[in-house]
Each structure stands twice: as C-alpha cells, then as structure tokens.
Amino acid sequence: MALIGLIIFIIAQLGYAGSIRMVGVNKYMAWITSMIIQTLLLYIMAMLNWLRFGLRAVVILGCILFLVRMVMAIFKIQKIPFEGFHYFDLWMIVIGLSLGTTLYSSPLLHYDNYSHWALIVKYLLLQGHLPIASDAIISFTSYPPATALFITQFVTWVGFSSGAMLVGQFLLIWAGLYAVFAVLRDYTRSTNAFILCLTISLINVFNIAIRMNNLLVDFILPVVAAAGIAGVYVYRHQPRLQCVTAFLFGSELFLIKNSGTMYVVMIGFYLLYLLMKNSKEIKWFKRFGKSLGLTALTMVGSYLSFF
Structure with missing residues (x-):
C-alpha cells in the first residue's frame, strides 16, 4: 500500500468530515455523510465522462478543505466545540484498525458470478469510465456503481490490490456503523453504547452468508440504510438538514443496488412521520400537507441520480 497516497486520502477524509461538521452535521454522521x-x-x-479527473480532483478538494479548516482554526475564525471522547469511540478505532489490517492481508473471495464488482473496480481504474453495454465484463445491465466508485477512488491513491479494495469497502461499512451511535441521547450512560457495540460484534460473528472479504454490496446496503435512518432521527428538530440527509442517503442507496429502493421507502416514511410529529403547524391538514410535500420533494430528488 502506498503510504503517501494513504496519508493524502486520510487528510481528504478529515477535510470533508470536518467541513460538513461546520454546517451542523453530527460528529458520528460526518464520516459516512x-x-x-x-x-x-x-x-x-x-x-x-470525467471520471479519471474526478478520482483525483475529489480527493484534492478534500485536502484543500482540510487546509482551509486548519487556517480557520489557527486564526480562530470558526471553532468546532469538542464533544468528548467516549470508550466506544476507542472501541471502534481499535476494532476498526484490527479488521482493516486483517482484510488488507486477506484474499478476496469472489463467489458471486452475477456481479463482478472487483472487475468493475479494475475497469474503472484502468479505463477511466463506466462500463457500457458492449463491455463483456458483467452479465447484467443494471449495476449501480456507488460503492465501486468509492473503492476505485481509494485504490487510485493507495494502489490496486485485493486487500486495498476490501479496505476501501470496509471504510464505508465502518463509517456507516459508527453513524448509528448518533442516536444515543446521553453518551455518559454506557449501557446503550455497550448494546450497540455488542450488536456490531454479533453482526460480524453471525454474518456467515455475506462476509467482509468480498465486494458484494448486500452488507453495505442495510448498514447505509441504518445510518440514514439514524440521521433522520438525529436531525428531527432541523428539518432542512433532515431532508438533505434523507436526500443524500436515498441517492446513495439507489446507486448501491436496485433493491435499495426498499430502504429508501423506509427512510421516506420515517422522514414523513418525524416531520409531522415535530411540525409547528397547529392544524393537522397543514402539518400533513407541508410534511408530505417536503418528503415527496426529498424522495424524488434522491431518485434523480438513479434515473
């Protein structure tokens, strides 16, 4: 793995996560968002058809955002309050590093002949554009490429290998699982956090059918959906940020797999419920109409990327 490329990629992630936190995004939601x-x-x-340029430009933009944040912090232009460091943060870091290191040295299992995601990542990296119908590397016509694009960005900077692809996908999974901790109301109470840590452990132990040492998207799909639902809940008193979050996660789910539609519908109904519940409108039909309009606009917007 290219160490310099990895450092640049990490700096870019810090730049993006830190920048969106400045506009009110939750600490635990920031990474997956x-x-x-x-x-x-x-x-x-x-x-x-600018993919080759985008694979570098997106990361470079993240590095620029990181430098801007550093300048703002040095000159005290804007300060992000420190929200504390809890034991489950340390748990996620330690377990994440352990799993990431293990995956990097693990062989890539490829037991699904229907979706050759490893081949698509290699194609994106070498050809610099999305596969088209005449390319014989896939056996189906609809392949939402969301995870493949992020993995390709990762291996562009750290080097192409089976382990690097697994780590790139693992970053998405682990960031999605970390976002679930945003639903905790009181971080000083350890019981709920312990239950979440235990649940994450059990998922990895009993997830026999879909392990992390392949590039199938079936594990990422529910993880991203859970993170999206957590975001809709966390921003329940910030309807604008709530709708933007539902839009982003809905767009991502549509672009991960066709069956992601089911999870988008779940997010949409939950968004509608919370908008109605927290609306300041007194009359129920105004509350319902406004909430339904915002939800419909958000869901239609999230479908546009897939369309």
Missing part, C-alpha cells in the same frame, strides 16, 4: 458526498461527486464526474 462525507463519503456519500464524495461518491455522488464521482458519479456526476463519471456521467460527464
């Missing part, structure tokens, strides 16, 4: 933003930027670049 910033990765989704990068994926959507890459998707736009790919649709414009």
Whole structure:
C-alpha cells in the first residue's frame, strides 16, 4: 500500500468530515455523510465522462478543505466545540484498525458470478469510465456503481490490490456503523453504547452468508440504510438538514443496488412521520400537507441520480 497516497486520502477524509461538521452535521454522521458526498461527486464526474479527473480532483478538494479548516482554526475564525471522547469511540478505532489490517492481508473471495464488482473496480481504474453495454465484463445491465466508485477512488491513491479494495469497502461499512451511535441521547450512560457495540460484534460473528472479504454490496446496503435512518432521527428538530440527509442517503442507496429502493421507502416514511410529529403547524391538514410535500420533494430528488 502506498503510504503517501494513504496519508493524502486520510487528510481528504478529515477535510470533508470536518467541513460538513461546520454546517451542523453530527460528529458520528460526518464520516459516512462525507463519503456519500464524495461518491455522488464521482458519479456526476463519471456521467460527464470525467471520471479519471474526478478520482483525483475529489480527493484534492478534500485536502484543500482540510487546509482551509486548519487556517480557520489557527486564526480562530470558526471553532468546532469538542464533544468528548467516549470508550466506544476507542472501541471502534481499535476494532476498526484490527479488521482493516486483517482484510488488507486477506484474499478476496469472489463467489458471486452475477456481479463482478472487483472487475468493475479494475475497469474503472484502468479505463477511466463506466462500463457500457458492449463491455463483456458483467452479465447484467443494471449495476449501480456507488460503492465501486468509492473503492476505485481509494485504490487510485493507495494502489490496486485485493486487500486495498476490501479496505476501501470496509471504510464505508465502518463509517456507516459508527453513524448509528448518533442516536444515543446521553453518551455518559454506557449501557446503550455497550448494546450497540455488542450488536456490531454479533453482526460480524453471525454474518456467515455475506462476509467482509468480498465486494458484494448486500452488507453495505442495510448498514447505509441504518445510518440514514439514524440521521433522520438525529436531525428531527432541523428539518432542512433532515431532508438533505434523507436526500443524500436515498441517492446513495439507489446507486448501491436496485433493491435499495426498499430502504429508501423506509427512510421516506420515517422522514414523513418525524416531520409531522415535530411540525409547528397547529392544524393537522397543514402539518400533513407541508410534511408530505417536503418528503415527496426529498424522495424524488434522491431518485434523480438513479434515473
């Protein structure tokens, strides 16, 4: 793995995550949200046939955002309050590093002949554009490329290998699982956090059908959906940020797999419920109409990327 490329990639992630926190994004939601933003930027670049440029430009933009944040911090232009460091943060870091190191040295299992995601990542890296119908590397016509684009961005900077692809996908999974901790109301109470840590452990132990040592998207899909639902809940008193979050995660789910539609519908209904519940409108029909309008606009917007 290219150490310099890895450092640049990490700096870019810090730049994106830190920048969106400055506009009110939750600490635990920041990582997966910033990765989704990068994926959507890459998707736009790919649709414009600028993928090769985008794989570098998106990361460079993150590094620029990091430098801007450092300058703002040095001159005390804007300060992000420190929200504390809890034991489950340390747990996620230690377990994440252990799993990431293990995956990097693990062989890539490829037991699904239907979706050759490793081949698509290699194709994106070497050819610099999305596969088309005449390319014989896939056996199906609809392959939402969200995770493949992020993995391709990762291996562009750290070097192409089976382990690097697994680590790139693992970053998405682990960031999504970390976002679930945002639902905790009191971080000083250890019981709920312990239950979440235990649940994450059990998922990895009993997830026999879909392990992390392959590039199938079936594990990422529910993880991203859970993070999206957590975001809709966390921003329940910030309807604008709530709708933007639902839009981003809905767009990502549509672009991960066709069956992501089911999870988008779940996010949409939950968004509608919370908008109605926290609306300041007194009359129920005004509350319902406004909430339904915002939800419909958000869900239609998230479908546009897939469309």
